[in-house]
Amino acid sequence: MYSNIWLVIFQVGHLEEQYQDWVHQPIVSKEGPRFFANDVLEFWNFVRLFTTTTTTPGVFGGGLLGYVIYDCTHYYLHHAQPSFDPAKYLKKYHLNHHFRIQNKGFGITSTLWDHVFGTLPSTKTADKSS
Numbered sequence: 001m002y003s004n005i006w007l008v009i010f011q012v013g014h015l016e017e018q019y020q021d022w023v024h025q026p027i028v029s030k031e032g033p034r035f036f037a038n039d040v041l042e043f044w045n046f047v048r049l050f051t052t053t054t055t056t057p058g059v060f061g062g063g064l065l066g067y068v069i070y071d072c073t074h075y076y077l078h079h080a081q082p083s084f085d086p087a088k089y090l091k092k093y094h095l096n097h098h099f100r101i102q103n104k105g106f107g108i109t110s111t112l113w114d115h116v117f118g119t120l121p122s123t124k125t126a127d128k129s130s
Contacts, residue, residue, distance in 0.1 A: 073109045096121065 047060045076082075077091045090109070097105035104121040107114045114120040 070109055077108065 043063065044056075044060055047063065048056050051059045073090075074094075076087070077094045080087075080091075082088045082091050093105055093111065094108055101121045104119045105111075105114060106117075106119055111120060
């Protein structure tokens with residue numbers, strides 16, 4: 001079981017920039033304004049706006065770790081066959097967002113923010129069979 005997790009992490013790291021093109025097939029759109037040429041530098045300076053000099057590295061590291069966990073979960077839900085119930089539920093929930101009800105069910109690692117923002121799909125719609 002744990003070897004699959006390391007395989008996912010290795011694949012995401014190994015693909016580097018190609019990961020975005022491989023997993024996400026974005027609709028053509030104009031990109032928003034960029035303040036720095038580097039994503040890491042942009043995030044670092046954003047964190048610095050809200051933290052002190054001594055807490056910036058910790059908050060930055062926590063945010064980066066959270067994003068990596070989120071991204072690995074997203075990859076796992078798209079490409080793995082979960083064997084335990086919470087992951088099976090999240091995979092079904094997330095794939096419903098992609099293929100059935102694109103305007104609801106935005107949560108990837110949980111349904112919390114869908115509850116908060118009122119984007120939780122109805123159970124009837126989510127369980128509909130093809």
